[in-house]
Amino acid sequence: MTAVEVTGLTVRYDGATALDGVDLTVADHQAVALIGANGAGKSTLVKALSGLVRPASGTITVNDRLAQVPEGREMFPDLTVDDNLRLGAWRRGRRNRDTQRLYELLPDLVPLRNRKAGALSGGQQQMVAIGRALMADPEILVVDELSLGLAPLIVGTLAAHLRALHTDRGLAVLLIEQNARLALDLCDHAYVLEAGRIVLHGPSAELARDPRVTDAYLGAGHE
Amino acid sequence: MRLLLLGAVTLAIPPLLPERHLATFVLFALTATVTVGVSLLMGYAGQVSLGQAAFYAIGAYAAGLLAVHGAPPVLGLLLAPVVAAVAAVLLGAPLLRLRGHHLAFATLAVQLILLSVLASADWAGGAIGLQGIPRLVGDDLGYAYAAIVVLTLAVLVSRNVIASRPGRALRAAATSEIAAAASGVPVGRHRLAVFALSAAMAGLAGGVYAFYLGYLSPGSFPVLLSIEFVVMAVVGGLGTVAGPVVGAGVIIVLVQLLNTLGTQPGMPGYAPSVLSYAVYAIVLITCVLYLPRGLVPALRRLRIPSRAG
Amino acid sequence: MSDLVGYLLTGLGIGSGFALVASGLVAIHRVTRVVNFAQGAFAVLAAMLTSTLLAAGLPHGLAEVGGVALGAAAGLLTGLIVLGPRRDSPGTTPGTALIVTLGLGVLAYAIEVLIWGDQPRSFPGVPGVAEIASARVPAHYLLIIGVAAPVFLLMALFFARTDLGKALSACASNRYAARVVGIDVRRMGLLAFALGGALGGLAGVLTTPVQQVTFDSDVTLIVNGFAAAVLGGLTRPVVALGGGLLLGVTQTLAAGYGGGAYQVEVALVLMLTVMIVQAARAR
Ligand SMILES: Nc1ncnc2c1ncn2[C@@H]1O[C@H](COP(=O)(O)OP(=O)(O)OP(=O)(O)O)[C@@H](O)[C@H]1O
Ligand SMILES: [Mg+2]
Numbered sequence: 095m096t097a098v099e100v101t102g103l104t105v106r107y108d109g110a111t112a113l114d115g116v117d118l119t120v121a122d123h124q125a126v127a128l129i130g131a132n133g134a135g136k137s138t139l140v141k142a143l144s145g146l147v148r149p150a151s152g153t154i155t156v157n158d159r160l161a162q163v164p165e166g167r168e169m170f171p172d173l174t175v176d177d178n179l180r181l182g183a184w185r186r187g188r189r190n191r192d193t194q195r196l197y198e199l200l201p202d203l204v205p206l207r208n209r210k211a212g213a214l215s216g217g218q219q220q221m222v223a224i225g226r227a228l229m230a231d232p233e234i235l236v237v238d239e240l241s242l243g244l245a246p247l248i249v250g251t252l253a254a255h256l257r258a259l260h261t262d263r264g265l266a267v268l269l270i271e272q273n274a275r276l277a278l279d280l281c282d283h284a285y286v287l288e289a290g291r292i293v294l295h296g297p298s299a300e301l302a303r304d305p306r307v308t309d310a311y312l313g314a315g316h317e
Numbered sequence: 318m319r320l321l322l323l324g325a326v327t328l329a330i331p332p333l334l335p336e337r338h339l340a341t342f343v344l345f346a347l348t349a350t351v352t353v354g355v356s357l358l359m360g361y362a363g364q365v366s367l368g369q370a371a372f373y374a375i376g377a378y379a380a381g382l383l384a385v386h387g388a389p390p391v392l393g394l395l396l397a398p399v400v401a402a403v404a405a406v407l408l409g410a411p412l413l414r415l416r417g418h419h420l421a422f423a424t425l426a427v428q429l430i431l432l433s434v435l436a437s438a439d440w441a442g443g444a445i446g447l448q449g450i451p452r453l454v455g456d457d458l459g460y461a462y463a464a465i466v467v468l469t470l471a472v473l474v475s476r477n478v479i480a481s482r483p484g485r486a487l488r489a490a491a492t493s494e495i496a497a498a499a500s501g502v503p504v505g506r507h508r509l510a511v512f513a514l515s516a517a518m519a520g521l522a523g524g525v526y527a528f529y530l531g532y533l534s535p536g537s538f539p540v541l542l543s544i545e546f547v548v549m550a551v552v553g554g555l556g557t558v559a560g561p562v563v564g565a566g567v568i569i570v571l572v573q574l575l576n577t578l579g580t581q582p583g584m585p586g587y588a589p590s591v592l593s594y595a596v597y598a599i600v601l602i603t604c605v606l607y608l609p610r611g612l613v614p615a616l617r618r619l620r621i622p623s624r625a626g
Numbered sequence: 627m628s629d630l631v632g633y634l635l636t637g638l639g640i641g642s643g644f645a646l647v648a649s650g651l652v653a654i655h656r657v658t659r660v661v662n663f664a665q666g667a668f669a670v671l672a673a674m675l676t677s678t679l680l681a682a683g684l685p686h687g688l689a690e691v692g693g694v695a696l697g698a699a700a701g702l703l704t705g706l707i708v709l710g711p712r713r714d715s716p717g718t719t720p721g722t723a724l725i726v727t728l729g730l731g732v733l734a735y736a737i738e739v740l741i742w743g744d745q746p747r748s749f750p751g752v753p754g755v756a757e758i759a760s761a762r763v764p765a766h767y768l769l770i771i772g773v774a775a776p777v778f779l780l781m782a783l784f785f786a787r788t789d790l791g792k793a794l795s796a797c798a799s800n801r802y803a804a805r806v807v808g809i810d811v812r813r814m815g816l817l818a819f820a821l822g823g824a825l826g827g828l829a830g831v832l833t834t835p836v837q838q839v840t841f842d843s844d845v846t847l848i849v850n851g852f853a854a855a856v857l858g859g860l861t862r863p864v865v866a867l868g869g870g871l872l873l874g875v876t877q878t879l880a881a882g883y884g885g886g887a888y889q890v891e892v893a894l895v896l897m898l899t900v901m902i903v904q905a906a907r908a909r
Pocket of ligand 2: 165
């Protein structure tokens with residue numbers, strides 16, 4: 095079964111084409127990386143998957159419950175961490191909004207639960223954003239820029255959490271990452287998006303050796 | 318050429334109108350004059366004024382008071398826009414720091430304060446009003462021509478502002494203030510100038526209005542009047558030369574038609590006011606929702622394809 | 627001294643009315659960014675309907691609930707027009723929305739004059755005069771305070787304790803994030819409009835016995851409500867509540883000690899000062 099299947103997806107903003115005939119599949123329990131330069135259209139794909147932008151053409155099939163960690167974390171800054179988390183389960187109804195199990199899963203959030211989300215550090219916010227997405231009880235988690243603006247140490251912790259969720263709980267993952275090495279390392283399969291088109295895809299191990307990838311995305315600047 | 322034709326037609330209208338329609342025509346030309354200013358302010362400075370009737374009142378009272386105290390009516394008429402513009406500059410210096418709904422409410426507040434001051438000021442006749450303002454010209458036809466002159470002046474000024482370099486800069490500023498500020502345009506000063514100019518237009522129209530009515534009271538300048546100016550400006554099309562004139566014309570004609578209907582025998586006494594409120598509201602809402610840029614731009618778009626075909 | 631207590635209580639009563647209008651404005655503005663000029667009209671409609679229901683023999687309480695319900699319905703309708711009738715309607719920009727609500731306010735005039743005429747209306751409230759700390763205050767003012775206070779408490783609990791309240795706050799806090807977690811931002815906007823309508827309606831039915839309404843009373847109500855709300859930047863309900871009470875008390879004191887002529891000016895000058903100071907601070 096596939097968790098997500100995208101075929102021929104085209105998205106335009108006021109005439110400018112952001113995605114142009116994108117095909118992409120994430121199987122159940124699979125971890126897939128999507129890499130690409132700034133402006134390639136990665137976030138647009140995430141928005142299309144969550145129904146936040148409307149495709150001009152193409153089909154999007156989402157078979158499993160999908161939740162996203164949006165680019166830039168998008169906290170509710172005036173609300174407490176606990177309220178941010180609760181609202182992650184908004185679609186699931188009141189009975190499923192208890193945050194207790196999440197704190198067991200991500201104990202780092204426990205001391206923060208009554209703080210205003212806007213007053214947290216970037217790393218803490220990213221943890222809350224992941225927790226908020228998990229509150230939706232997703233079968234596939236879409237993470238847009240896990241490492242954006244975060245110190246390497248914190249990125250390591252977050253990546254470890256993500257890996258554990260994937261390997262231990264079978265959560266399917268679509269990881270959008272500027273840090274291609276991290277993405278290829280975490281995921282089994284990868285796609286490369288350039289100017290709205292998928293230009294390459296295949297098993298991560300293969301892509302990591304592909305000179306087109308190593309030159310453009312795994313250069314010295316991406317250490 | 319088109320302008321000349323338009324001018325000739327306009328000048329030919331008043332003598333052809335029966336007495337009661339002449340009054341409507343005067344009202345239309347004066348209202349359109351104020352609306353030209355409102356449209357300029359909203360379209361070019363991006364500011365909603367809910368208090369434009371205040372400047373109409375200031376002009377009217379300035380002209381009326383001067384005339385009542387023996388000044389020649391023409392002097393009163395000439396000073397009316399000056400007084401209104403000076404008031405606008407004094408008020409605008411602090412108020413134009415405000416944007417959007419803040420400015421809208423601030424201008425509304427200014428009008429309410431003015432009305433309340435006028436109502437308690439003995440020198441202005443208080444709530445009863447200022448009486449015995451002498452006539453400026455002999456008959457209604459004369460007022461119709463005076464109103465045409467005033468309207469023409471406002472339209473010409475507005476056309477020049479729109480075509481001018483500061484006008485274009487302001488238009489840009491209405492959409493992106495940061496971009497305009499970055500381009501080195503003194504947006505604040507231009508904006509104040511447009512505010513003063515729109516007040517001057519209202520003041521000039523108010524001056525004619527004072528002599529035409531011969532009597533002024535705070536009740537002649539309700540908040541609703543300010544709202545009506547905004548409605549006409551929006552309906553006609555903001556920031557266009559013809560928009561405010563068309564907007565004022567369409568609405569005044571509609572209100573007048575329904576007024577005739579509402580005063581038919583058998584109609585209840587409240588019918589005219591209900592109908593006129595309904596016209597303002599429904600025309601405004603329909604326009605904003607379905608013709609967001611107003612009548613004039615919409616008509617223009619209709620004409621272009623028909624010309625080509 | 628007893629004068630002062632009297633003025634304070636009267637002022638708090640009037641101020642509660644302003645605070646209700648203001649919190650309706652804030653409820654709508656927080657969630658939708660729309661400054662709702664029709665807010666005063668909700669109060670007028672509610673008061674007018676209540677007077678009719680009372681005249682038709684409905685008991686107090688029921689008639690007022692009817693008025694508040696009309697306020698809520700008018701709020702919802704306003705929301706539908708401003709935010710667009712369909713789920714994926716683009717809606718209007720906040721600037722346009724102000725103009726649309728302005729138009730709806732004028733539409734309310736047409737409806738009100740059509741149904742209720744253009745003469746002032748009122749209906750009896752709590753009769754008699756209460757004596758508190760040797761001050762004599764018309765008892766109805768105490769009713770206004772007595773009803774408004776628990777309403778504010780309930781609102782605070784609603785926003786702080788219920789998920790629906792939190793979802794409303796979430797839309798105010800970050801609309802995009804609200805959409806990300808699946809909150810229907812438009813429906814929350816409609817809810818805010820209905821809530822705002824009910825609060826406006828409540829202000830109308832509570833204050834009419836001490837301050838009769840005319841179809842165009844909405845201007846005074848909206849100006850006072852806006853003045854109270856703008857203190858908290860139109861986004862902070864508690865500040866709006868405080869602002870409303872402050873405004874009511876100041877006006878009553880000005881009227882009591884100043885001879886009664888400058889009530890409206892107090893609100894207007896306060897509002898202008900606050901806005902200009904806020905704008906000066908912002909740069
Ligand atoms: N709301 C919008 N309106 C207009 N254009 C947009 C909008 N959002 C994105 N774009 C454009 O669409 C293209 C793709 O943007 P997108 O955000 O999907 O890129 P991205 O791959 O996520 O980039 P980044 O790595 O910087 O996050 C860009 O050219 C961008 O300018
Ligand atoms: Mg992106």
